[in-house]
Amino acid sequence: MEEKDLVRSSKEGNEEAFASLVKKYRVKVFNLAFSLTRDRDTADDLAQEVFIKAYFALPRFELRSEFGTWLYRIAINHVRDFLRKTGRMKRYSLDDIKESSIPQEDETMKKEKERTEEHRKKIIHRAIQVLPEKHQVILTLRDIQGLSYEEITKILRISPGTVDSRLHRARKLLREKLAPFLSQKGGNHELQEG
Amino acid sequence: MNCKKVEKLILRAFDGRLHQGEKKELEAHLKQCPRCWALQEEYQLILDTLRKEDFPEPKPYFWERLQPKLKEEKRYEPWMVWKQWGMRAIPVSLLAIIFLSAALIFLGPPRVEMEVSQAFSQSGLLLLQNQNMFQETTI
Numbered sequence: 451m452e453e454k455d456l457v458r459s460s461k462e463g464n465e466e467a468f469a470s471l472v473k474k475y476r477v478k479v480f481n482l483a484f485s486l487t488r489d490r491d492t493a494d495d496l497a498q499e500v501f502i503k504a505y506f507a508l509p510r511f512e513l514r515s516e517f518g519t520w521l522y523r524i525a526i527n528h529v530r531d532f533l534r535k536t537g538r539m540k541r542y543s544l545d546d547i548k549e550s551s552i553p554q555e556d557e558t559m560k561k562e563k564e565r566t567e568e569h570r571k572k573i574i575h576r577a578i579q580v581l582p583e584k585h586q587v588i589l590t591l592r593d594i595q596g597l598s599y600e601e602i603t604k605i606l607r608i609s610p611g612t613v614d615s616r617l618h619r620a621r622k623l624l625r626e627k628l629a630p631f632l633s634q635k636g637g638n639h640e641l642q643e644g
Numbered sequence: 645m646n647c648k649k650v651e652k653l654i655l656r657a658f659d660g661r662l663h664q665g666e667k668k669e670l671e672a673h674l675k676q677c678p679r680c681w682a683l684q685e686e687y688q689l690i691l692d693t694l695r696k697e698d699f700p701e702p703k704p705y706f707w708e709r710l711q712p713k714l715k716e717e718k719r720y721e722p723w724m725v726w727k728q729w730g731m732r733a734i735p736v737s738l739l740a741i742i743f744l745s746a747a748l749i750f751l752g753p754p755r756v757e758m759e760v761s762q763a764f765s766q767s768g769l770l771l772l773q774n775q776n777m778f779q780e781t782t783i
């Protein structure tokens with residue numbers, strides 16, 4: 451069955467059709483929630499809530515946009531509400547990252563590389579979490595989720611020009627936040643602990 | 645080209661949104677500006693890290709956990725509240741109608757002074773005016 455037929459059947463209350471839509475989109479919705487919360491349990495709960503919201507909003511969905519775009523919009527708004535309510539937008543400080551230990555010299559090169567990459571990832575994600583909400587969202591959609599400009603304009607209901615400028619500002623701000631961790635080392639730019 | 649404009653081009657280049665001319669301009673600048681070259685490297689590192697993100701799996705039995713929640717929520721849909729109030733509104737409205745009807749019957753309709761022309765028929769009026777009430781039909 452095609453997606454539009456699945457949506458139509460779901461609108462009529464067919465649970466099996468809705469189950470197929472959940473199966474198709476659960477990972478995407480979960481990943482989006484995880485990108486913004488960095489917590490598996492929270493992301494899972496939020497993904498479930500997004501589908502509950504979508505299920506009850508389906509009778510009002512008129513199939514004028516793609517189901518995925520509509521669902522993503524619900525997910526973004528729901529996660530944003532959650533972050534606002536729990537005040538998690540500004541919860542992290544980049545100072546927290548300094549707790550991680552520097553890779554030990556006796557570790558194998560491979561392990562060391564893995565640890566460095568893991569550490570870099572941690573720093574970057576913490577830096578994203580201290581950015582303004584709209585910048586977090588656009589970075590998540592474009593650079594983590596890999597959505598196209600066109601998809602982002604539809605989900606956030608903003609013009610391509612706004613996507614461009616907001617994304618530019620967000621990346622610039624992120625680099626500025628990471629400035630203390632970015633240093634030159636033998637021609638390679640690595641993120642190092644402050 | 646100034647370095648501020650280059651930063652914009654570097655970022656747009658990551659999305660493949662540069663025209664051929666802009667691309668060449670950027671490459672030429674990067675070759676002779678170590679500062680912008682370093683900037684590009686930094687952005688590359690950040691974006692590569694973000695794009696390589698491995699996500700954990702959602703918890704198992706996603707649908708099986710979701711399904712009972714949908715049924716539970718169904719029981720408390722907002723329209724159910726309206727339906728409940730609507731059901732209560734029916735007997736209340738019926739009682740109100742009965743009460744109003746009884747009031748109208750026992751207290752009677754409001755008395756209105758009738759016009760003379762409304763109180764008598766056409767023939768009655770002619771008689772009152774001392775005229776022949778059959779004159780209209782006279783051929």
